[in-house]
Amino acid sequence: MTNNWKQKAYQRREEALAANKPIRILGIETSCDETSAAVVENGTVILSNIISSQIESHKRFGGVVPEVASRHHVENITVIIEQALREADCTFDDIDAIAVTYGPGLVGALLVGVAAAKAISFARGIPLIGVHHIAGHIYANRFVKELEFPLVALVVSGGHTELVYMKEHGTYEIIGQTRDDAVGEAYDKVARSLGLPYPGGPHIDRLAHEGVPSIPLPRAWLEGTYDFSFSGLKSAVLNTLHNAAQRGETIEPQTLAASFQDSVVEVLVDKSFNLIQERPVKQLLLAGGVAANRGLRSALAERAEREGVELIIPPLSLCTDNAAMIAGAGYIEYKKGKLADMSLNGIPGLPLQ
Numbered sequence: 001m002t003n004n005w006k007q008k009a010y011q012r013r014e015e016a017l018a019a020n021k022p023i024r025i026l027g028i029e030t031s032c033d034e035t036s037a038a039v040v041e042n043g044t045v046i047l048s049n050i051i052s053s054q055i056e057s058h059k060r061f062g063g064v065v066p067e068v069a070s071r072h073h074v075e076n077i078t079v080i081i082e083q084a085l086r087e088a089d090c091t092f093d094d095i096d097a098i099a100v101t102y103g104p105g106l107v108g109a110l111l112v113g114v115a116a117a118k119a120i121s122f123a124r125g126i127p128l129i130g131v132h133h134i135a136g137h138i139y140a141n142r143f144v145k146e147l148e149f150p151l152v153a154l155v156v157s158g159g160h161t162e163l164v165y166m167k168e169h170g171t172y173e174i175i176g177q178t179r180d181d182a183v184g185e186a187y188d189k190v191a192r193s194l195g196l197p198y199p200g201g202p203h204i205d206r207l208a209h210e211g212v213p214s215i216p217l218p219r220a221w222l223e224g225t226y227d228f229s230f231s232g233l234k235s236a237v238l239n240t241l242h243n244a245a246q247r248g249e250t251i252e253p254q255t256l257a258a259s260f261q262d263s264v265v266e267v268l269v270d271k272s273f274n275l276i277q278e279r280p281v282k283q284l285l286l287a288g289g290v291a292a293n294r295g296l297r298s299a300l301a302e303r304a305e306r307e308g309v310e311l312i313i314p315p316l317s318l319c320t321d322n323a324a325m326i327a328g329a330g331y332i333e334y335k336k337g338k339l340a341d342m343s344l345n346g347i348p349g350l351p352l353q
Helices: 002-018 055-059 066-087 107-124 133-143 183-193 201-208 231-246 253-278 294-307 323-336
Strands: 024-029 034-041 045-053 097-103 128-132 151-156 161-166 173-177 283-287
Touching: 002 107, 024 066, 024 107, 024 323, 034 066, 034 323, 045 066, 045 323, 055 066, 066 107, 097 107, 097 133, 097 323, 107 128, 128 133, 128 323, 133 151, 133 161, 133 283, 133 323, 151 253, 161 253, 173 253, 183 201, 183 231, 183 253, 201 253, 201 294, 231 253, 253 294, 283 294
Parallel strands: 024 097, 097 128, 151 283
Antiparallel strands: 024 034, 034 045, 151 161, 161 173
């Protein structure tokens, strides 16, 4: 039966490509706390992109609870897929492939999306594509403009901080990465220390624009590498707060947020452009949930204009986890003939390279 499914899936792909028609891919994303499904045409045209966020459910815990996230995905996945098809005015007969995030992420959450994708693929004989979550974030930029290679992608999210060099579609070389906390994780921890609600990143960004970065905080340059480290910066913020409390002093949250963000942004921007000087590229891409940060977006834009580098930043709606980016990345794999089979599984620590 499995071999028969494989034959149907590959035959369906060959017929779709031979017909020279628009390729429609159903994307499914459940790596963390968003249940999302989308239909994307030819990797660049979003016909639908439905996202069900769980922020309100996790807010009272101060972070994502894996078991709670998984249960919400189970409850929502079928409805979200149906809604994505309906908004795109499609049925499964119009879908040429199903692209699903299979890592990295929370294993229970990943398994919900993978199981749903495999079930639909097997029942309908639709080609199945496994997509790396970070590749999806990178390919969110292709909805803005066609990618030109070689390029560098600065990936910034709750679990990742990486500089990725790409020579062509679907190839990823990690040049630098965080050695401890990811930048989004550092934002959330600093926000918690200031008594701000989850998720903390947007609150820190908002406060940073109301304050002046007058508190000296460290920059971890890690000379000779393109790696990042934010653990020391996070500790410095906590020490600043504790020392002030011991002296009976009050630190304005706006001042601390501005100083923290100034340290983070300076390191991210400088390392990105140092790499571009070493490896000339045609484009610099910003990717990941922290790509929504206004301070980082404006600093990168200002530096890119000054140095004559083309910068691509996704719209805010495509910075956070969504299925359109998964479908967009899946289209590249589909064109290359990289289809998955029924052995596809969720891999929480899936490497990009």
